[in-house]
Amino acid sequence: MSLQRFLQDWAIPALIGLAMAAALLLLFPHLRGQTEKVPTVGSFQGPVSYASAVNLAGPAVVNIFTRKVVSQRRHPLYNHPLYRRLLDNMNLPQQERMQSNLGSGVIVNAHGYILTNYHVVSGAEEIAVVLADGREAQAKLVGSDADFDLAVLRVELDSLTAIEVGDPDKAQVGDVVLAIGNPFGVGQTVTQGIISATGRDLASTGNGSYLQNFLQTDAAVNPGNSGGALVDAYGKLLGINTSILNQSGSTGGISFAIPANIALKIMQDIIEFGRVVPGWLGIEAQTLSPQLARSFNLASTNGVIITATYNQGPASLAGLKPGDVITHINGDPINDGKHGVAAMATLRPGEVVTITYIRDREVRTTQATVSEKPQPQARD
Structure with a gap:
């Protein structure tokens, strides 16, 4: 068979067929065969585990222990309603005792500044901070504001891990969040939930505040979580956990956090001016x-x-x-x-x-x- 005849009978028709097939695939992509992709471990990281977010934010969340002196009546009948007024009028000597309190805080920069709630440190004689790595230090109260329920502490320690700050203004209902703190004094604990609402006003709940822009979440927040971090799925700070809405004192799926951008502005005011300057x-x-x-x-x-x-x-x-x-x-x-x-x-x-x-x-x-x-x- 001559080369010319081979080209005419086989090679040229084959080339024309290949060209037509390529054109059909370009015009009709759905005709292409779909190759099944095997998911990698990394592709499951979001929905399966938030360990990377916890590893990023956890070292910046601290446990706070406070002590303050409180006075109490020594007479055993003082708590009886029939005798309380009588004993008050008798001016009985009072007994002082130390009362302990616990909460959480967030290291926001490497200079040792920590954000927490005002109600965590209010009236405290001593404030101790325990880091996630086990180090402990006495903290100085830089300043606080009861209206915003925020306080600024400072510790003198080296090699501090500051939390990375996110953008709470972009938080949407349904976003996954993690609450990191020290509930009931058991040690650093992480709970997970979603953003339930944004821009929440607490005036109607009895937890009124000057601020009317809280983040609401269903992540479990219990006594001791106050002042801790509410972070997004990437470990970035969205807010400072501040209150829960439950008469029993434990979480009922409704808790609130002060947006991080507002908390940081208040912190800057307290550091610079000694008070909040709205x-x-x-x-x-x-x-x-x-x-x-x-x-x-x-x-x-x-x-x-x-x-x-x-x-x-x-x-x-x-x-x-x-x-x-x-x-x-x-x-x-x-x-x-x-x-x-x-x-x-x-x-x-x-x-x-x-x-x-x-x-x-x-x-x-x-x-x-x-x-x-x-x-x-x-x-x-």
Whole structure:
């Protein structure tokens, strides 16, 4: 068989067939054979184990033990309601005793600063910190704020592991979270759950606070967890565990954490100024009701309506007036007054914010320089 005939009878048709097959596969990808991939161990790391997250965050979570002196009546009948008033009037000598308390804390930088709850260290005569590696040190109370239920401690130790901070503003309902702390004094313990809600206000629960932007989780949080870390699935700090909602004193699947960005801002204020310095715009505002929204021809009730501005305050200097409806601060929606308070809690005097507002059914923007709220002047 000659080469020319071979090419005509076999080679050229085969090449044409291969070209047509390639074209069909390109046009119809579903015709390609699917090769089954064997999952690797690493591909299961997320849903099967959060050990890497715990290994990252765990060394930054500490156990806190406090001691304080409390006074008590020595008479055995003092606790009887019929004799208590009588014994009080007798001015019996009181007996002092030491009371121990426990909680948790989070190392937030290598300089030894630790965030915990105010109620963990309130009134403490001594504060001891035990690290995850077993080291123990006496802690100094740098400062605290009861309104935010936060306190800042400091220890003088070398080779401290600081926690990596996440972004609680991006936390979504359903995200997996881990609570790390020292429940009931048993030692460092990790519990797992999800974010149950964000921007939660506790005023209606009896656990009211200046802050109205808590993260809610169903991760088990018990006495002793207070001040510990709420971290995401990658071990990054989302919040400081602060309270539970259960009358029995143990977790009922509803617990709350202060967002990490707010806690860190408060810590910086305490370190720098010795107290919390919340941002102030110099306005009085109220939530938009459906009736107010209709009267201002607004399509929704999102935002707050300014009812008054302080003369020469940041909002007044920025051109805002009573009747304006603030809808966003720095691009974050202000759905109601609670969100406005939460937004201001993360700002510091001197920061410039962009405010989006509605006036005469027109969306406008302006910039205002946040200031500190003026202290009331003493009257003569």
